[in-house]
Amino acid sequence: MSRRTRGPRARRRRRVLVWGAVVVLLVGAGLGGVAVWQNTYALREERVTVRHDGRLLDGVLARPANGAGPFGLVVFVHGDGPVDATHETFYRPVWEAFAKAGYASLSLSKPGVGASEGNWLDQSMDDRADETLAAIAWARTRPGIDGRRIGLWGASQAGWVLPKVAARDRAVRFVIAVSPAVDWQQQGRYNLLAELRKNGASQDETQTALRRRETTLDLLRQGATFEHYRNAVGRNDGMTAERWRFIARNYRSNAAEDLRAMRGTPTLLVLAGHDINVDVADTESAYRRVLPPDSLTVRHYPDATHSLVGNAVENSEPRLTLTAVFAPRRLYATGFLTEQHRFVRQFTDRQGTD
Template sequence: MLATAAALGVVVAGLGGVVLWQNTYDLREERVVVRHGGRALNGVLALPTQGKEPFPLVVFIHGDGPVDATHDTFYRPIWESFARAGYASLSWNKPGVGGAPGDWLDQSMDDRAAEALDAIAWARQHPDIDGRRIGLWGASQAGWVLPKIAAKDRGVRFVIAVSPAVSWHQQGRYNLLAELRRDGASDAEVAAALRRRETGLELLGRGAPYEEYVRAVGDPQGMTAARWRFVSKNHTADATADLPALRGLPVLLILGGHDVNVDTADTEGGYRRLLPGPALRVARYPDATHGLVKHVVEASPPRLTLTALFAPRALFAEGFLADQQNFLLAVSPSPRREKP
């Protein structure tokens, strides 16, 4: 029994060592505070461990949800790959997350852009950052924020857009139908869900309160009063008018083949139409989900957990990290920008 216990102890210690090693990144992380609108944005500045400062910078714009600065460590493999290209990364907690003041559900897309603009202004004053070489990385909902930032800050030098949508309404309908198909919904269930959606859109269109929404649909199915307030502010979001602000910038559009959140064909068509020319590069990953995680990994909760613990860099679709790194290596320090 003692020998068995000792052997188990060795195994547990060994596994713990593997987890620690695999979750240690070649980065220098600094906790930073950025001021915005009288509030503190608690963030992380991830710097390369090699090379000479000042470093060019990638500013991270989150997708939907209560995201902290590291996205529960999900960002760290990406930061590490950027650091190997000589770039620093900056990210911060959304309002109300990790003890930060405020509530991200009170924000509009314009509010989120204003927050990022203050973070960029802060970064330009940081001695370790080259203020002439700052670009943006954004995922999902950030697709409505990235072009707003670039329109107001003509010093933004590049954009990496991961799984962005163009129209909030179109994206919402696509997501609803994709999830229903995935879950094997019947024709009657699909029709009922579409009727419920149309009811919600009609109420949003006339600014109805949450209580009226609940009376109209019955079970709110996760739609809280705070979430209704957030959707009411943002449901008309459409990047069509803002995307021309990215013309002339190097833009890497990243899309997954198993995305049930965003209609990637619609997104690619919109980007190609609004951003014609060689500055736009589209990278597709057929085996990737909305978050660019390998589909076979995300489809299995036990495998997803084990991969996140023992091989977090292997979560992502093949080529995702390397392609972003190569994009950054190729970015010119001072690209020409067209007026939108």
């Protein structure tokens, strides 16, 4: 039920600490200037606060380095987990790509992350859509932002949020969906089997895992408590009471109906060739089946992982660390940042930014 995605996030947080240590060592060796230069972006970042549902959400508004605007805006919608506004700096190369096309970027830390109030595990996908709509409404009041050119960018779990927002706010100019799934339960089964294959599980181990999954689904359908789940499963699998309640709120999520409701909104669907979280063939089929061909652009990155990092880079800790320090823009699959720039550029209103 998508809980396995916490492993990569935990590893990513450890990598940030590793990167920090490496940077310190490099400074001591006289190479810190190179790392600082490579991690400097053509952006003007401003800390902002958005109020929603009685809570304050902390975030970053990243404008192009030059010009007064009005700029178009890309509002970021995070994937699963406790993601901060910059996604531990991972978003900055994407923000820069948009800035070069004349677009600002807005990203809020999830509730309970950083200075944002609340708890993201208390949210349904509808709650997340409401939060995103509040961010858009706030942005439309900001000087220097062109409210006619506001689009959405989201990854992974955002696939259940983006279509809701675009369906409810028909003024949203475009949607960029990176590695999204359509059906929560289908995605969970695919991810489970992919992880088992990756880890070399035997046929008996696979069948056991599938039976455990069916038990979990039955418990969710019955509205079982976390204690009931723990007693039924009989093992410590890392599930927490908060996570159980989050899954119970969201395990029925399916984006198909919302995709139909947002028909006509220009959409860029980004899919990775080494995605073990999402069945990209199923996602592409669903998007093509529902969205008109003239509004849908699909881009495949065969050598990329779920996070659009190059597969060879993500699966080598030394290479990942060195790339993050010395060439962070190259973390992403070849051509990804260029395509992000190209896609939003077509919506540039020349009288607004050029």
